[in-house]
Amino acid sequence: MKPFLSIENLTQRFPDGAGGELTVFEEATFGVEKGEFVVILGHSGCGKSTIMNILAGLAEPTSGGVIMDGQEVKGPSLDRGVVFQNYSLLPWLSTLKNVSFGVAARHPEWTKAEVEAHSTKFLAMVGLEGDVIRRKPSQLSGGMRQRVSIARAFANHPKLLLLDEPFGALDALTRGTIQDELLKIWGQMEQTVFMITHDIDEAILLADRILLMTNGPQARVAESVEITIPRPRNRTEIVEHPNYYAIRNHLVQFLGKRSKELSGKPSAPGQANTPATVRIDKAQTTEDPEDTQPALRAVNS
Amino acid sequence: MLTLSLNQRAALLSVLLLVVGLLAWEAAIPAQKAVGELTEYEILTGAGAPKAGVPPPSQVIAKAWEQLSDPFYDAGPNDKGIGIQIGYSIYRVLTGYFLAALVAIPLGFLIGMSPVAYKALNPFIQVLRPISPLAWMPLALFIIGDSEASAIFVIFICSIWPMLINTAFGVAGVREDWINVARTHELGALKTAFTVILPAAAPTIVTGMRISIGIAWLVIVAAEMLVGGTGIGYYVWNEWNNLDLTSVVFSILMIGVVGMLLDAMFGLLQRRVTYVE
Ligand SMILES: Nc1ncnc2c1ncn2[C@@H]1O[C@H](COP(=O)(O)OP(=O)(O)OP(=O)(O)O)[C@@H](O)[C@H]1O
Ligand SMILES: [Mg+2]
Numbered sequence: 001m002k003p004f005l006s007i008e009n010l011t012q013r014f015p016d017g018a019g020g021e022l023t024v025f026e027e028a029t030f031g032v033e034k035g036e037f038v039v040i041l042g043h044s045g046c047g048k049s050t051i052m053n054i055l056a057g058l059a060e061p062t063s064g065g066v067i068m069d070g071q072e073v074k075g076p077s078l079d080r081g082v083v084f085q086n087y088s089l090l091p092w093l094s095t096l097k098n099v100s101f102g103v104a105a106r107h108p109e110w111t112k113a114e115v116e117a118h119s120t121k122f123l124a125m126v127g128l129e130g131d132v133i134r135r136k137p138s139q140l141s142g143g144m145r146q147r148v149s150i151a152r153a154f155a156n157h158p159k160l161l162l163l164d165e166p167f168g169a170l171d172a173l174t175r176g177t178i179q180d181e182l183l184k185i186w187g188q189m190e191q192t193v194f195m196i197t198h199d200i201d202e203a204i205l206l207a208d209r210i211l212l213m214t215n216g217p218q219a220r221v222a223e224s225v226e227i228t229i230p231r232p233r234n235r236t237e238i239v240e241h242p243n244y245y246a247i248r249n250h251l252v253q254f255l256g257k258r259s260k261e262l263s264g265k266p267s268a269p270g271q272a273n274t275p276a277t278v279r280i281d282k283a284q285t286t287e288d289p290e291d292t293q294p295a296l297r298a299v300n301s
Numbered sequence: 302m303l304t305l306s307l308n309q310r311a312a313l314l315s316v317l318l319l320v321v322g323l324l325a326w327e328a329a330i331p332a333q334k335a336v337g338e339l340t341e342y343e344i345l346t347g348a349g350a351p352k353a354g355v356p357p358p359s360q361v362i363a364k365a366w367e368q369l370s371d372p373f374y375d376a377g378p379n380d381k382g383i384g385i386q387i388g389y390s391i392y393r394v395l396t397g398y399f400l401a402a403l404v405a406i407p408l409g410f411l412i413g414m415s416p417v418a419y420k421a422l423n424p425f426i427q428v429l430r431p432i433s434p435l436a437w438m439p440l441a442l443f444i445i446g447d448s449e450a451s452a453i454f455v456i457f458i459c460s461i462w463p464m465l466i467n468t469a470f471g472v473a474g475v476r477e478d479w480i481n482v483a484r485t486h487e488l489g490a491l492k493t494a495f496t497v498i499l500p501a502a503a504p505t506i507v508t509g510m511r512i513s514i515g516i517a518w519l520v521i522v523a524a525e526m527l528v529g530g531t532g533i534g535y536y537v538w539n540e541w542n543n544l545d546l547t548s549v550v551f552s553i554l555m556i557g558v559v560g561m562l563l564d565a566m567f568g569l570l571q572r573r574v575t576y577v578e
Binding site for chain 1: 478479481482484485486487488496497500501503574576577578
C-alpha cells in the first residue's frame with residue numbers, strides 16, 4: 001500500500017542562466033506515513049525548499065509527482081499548511097486577524113465569534129494571550145511572530161504540515177520553547193509533519209525519521225535515518241539515551257563528508273532514487289545484528 | 302528659564318515669519334508706487350497702471366473678511382461668492398478625479414498582475430502621460446462640446462496617470478510570500494485581490510491618489526481660466542480683467558488653502574493604510 005504522502009520520481013530542473021540546465025534533484029522517491037514527523041537535513045542549496053514548495057503545491061516539478069491520501073497534489077490546498085521561513089504574516093492585520101482569516105477560509109460556515117474563539121484558542125496554545133493578539137506583527141518579537149505563524153497553520157488542521165526552517169531566525173532559548181510547543185501540539189493533533197532544518201540536534205529531538213540529502217546539484221535523498229529514541233523526548237534527557245550519539249555521529253558524518261562524496265551523480269531516467277533506510281539502535285544490536293550492521297558501518301567509515 | 306518643545310518653537314517661528322512677511326509687504330507697497338520706475342514686466346502686464354497696484358495685506362485681509370462673511374451670494378453670472386466659485390471647482394475636480402480612479406485603479410490592478418498587460422499597455426501610457434492636460438482641451442471642447450464636461454475630462458485625464466502607474470507598481474510589488482499565504486489558504490482570485498493585494502498595495506496606491514488630487518487641483522485653475530463661466534480659476538481671471546488685484550491675491554490664497562485641505566485629507570487616508578513590515 002502507498003504511504004500517506006508519496007513522492008514519486010520527482011525531478012526539478014531550472015535554467016542555469018547560461019543557456020544550460022541545472023538539475024536540482026532527479027527521480028527523488030520517498031514516502032511519509034500518516035502522523036509521522038519527518039525532518040529533512042541537507043546543505044544550503046541542495047533543494048530542500050524546492051521539494052517543500054512542490055509538496056505545498058506552490059511550485060510545479062519538472063517531472064514526477066506527489067500523491068497525498070490517494071490524490072495527486074495539484075496546486076496549494078488548505079489540507080497542506082505551510083509555515084514559511086520568514087513567517088509571512090500579513091503586516092496590516094492584527095495577530096488575531098492573521099490567524100482568523102485562515103480559519104475563516106477553512107470554515108466559511110462558521111460565525112465570526114466561532115472563528116475568533118477558535119483562533120484565540122490556538123494562539124493561546126503557542127503562548128500568545130490577552131493584549132498581545134490585538135497587536136500588529138511589527139509590534140511582536142521574532143519568536144512571537146513565528147508562533148503566530150505556527151498557530152495559523154495548526155488552527156486549520158491541515159492533513160500535512162510543512163515547515164521550512166521555522167526556527168532559523170530565532171535565538172537558542174526561544175527556539176527551545178517553540179520546539180517544545182510544537183511537539184506538544186503535534187502530540188495532541190496527530191498531524192503529519194514535514195520539516196526542513198539545518199540543526200542536527202533539533203532534528204533528532206523532533207523527528208521520527210530524518211531524510212538526508214546530498215549536496216546539489218543533482219542532489220539525492222540518500223538516507224532515511226530512523227530516530228530510535230522513545231517519546232516523549234526531552235532536550236536534556238535524550239542526550240543520555242544510548243542511541244543519541246550514535247545517531248548524531250552518523251548525521252554529522254553524513255553532512256560533513258558523505259553528502260559531498262555522494263553528490264553529483266546523474267541517475268538513469270525513470271529509475272527511482274529511493275533513500276536507504278538506516279536504523280541505529282544499540283539496544284537491538286544483539287538481537288538483530290544483520291539489520292543494523294550496514295548502518296553501523298556507515299558510522300565508522 | 303522657559304523651555305519650549307520643538308513644535309512650540311516651530312510654531313513661534315512660523316508666526317514670526319508671517320508677521321515679518323506681512324509687515325514687509327505692507328511697507329513695500331507705498332514705496333513701490335512712489336518710485337514710479339517700473340520694470341518692463343510691470344509695464345507689459347499693466348501692473349503700473351494707477352488702478353492696478355498690488356494691494357497691501359491689510360486690503361487683502363479686509364477683502365477676505367468681506368468675502369468669507371458671505372461666501373455664497375449669487376448676484377448674476379459675473380458676481381458670485383467665493384464659496385460658490387470654489388464649490389464649482391471642487392465639484393469638477395472630484396467628479397473627474399473619481400471617474401479617473403474608477404478607471405485607473407482596476408486597470409492598474411490588471412497591469413500590475415499581468416506582465417503581458419503591462420508590456421502591452423506600457424507604450425501607450427508612456428506616450429499619453431507626458432501630455433499636458435490642457436493640450437487636450439481643444440479636442441475635448443470639439444468632441445464633447447460642453448465646456449463643463451470638457452473641464453471634467455481634463456481633470457480625468459490628468460489624474461489618471463499617477464493613480465494608474467502607482468496602482469500597477471504597488472500591485473506588481475506585492476511580496477510573493479503574501480500571495481503564497483493567500484494561495485495556501487485557497488482564497489479565490491477576488492478574495493485575494495481584496496484581502497491581500499489591495500491592503501498590501503494600498504500605501505502605494507494612496508500615494509498615487511494623493512499626487513493625482515494635487516495635480517487635479519493645479520490643473521482645474523488653468524482649465525477654468527480657459528473654459529470660463531464659473532469656478533475659482535475663472536474667478537481669478539475675471540478679477541484680473543476687472544483689475545481687482547485684491548481679489549486676485551485673495552483667491553490665490555484660497556486656492557492654496559483648498560489645495561492644502563485636499564492634500565491633508567489624503568494624508569490622513571495614507572496614514573490609515575500604511576503598515577510597518
Ligand atoms: N526559481 C529558480 N530558478 C532557478 N534556480 C532556482 C530557483 N529556485 C531554486 N533554484 C536553485 O535550486 C537550488 C536549490 O534551491 P533551494 O532553495 O531549494 O535550496 P535549499 O536546500 O532550500 O537551501 P537553503 O538551505 O539555503 O534554504 C539552488 O541551487 C537554487 O539556486
Ligand atoms: Mg531553503
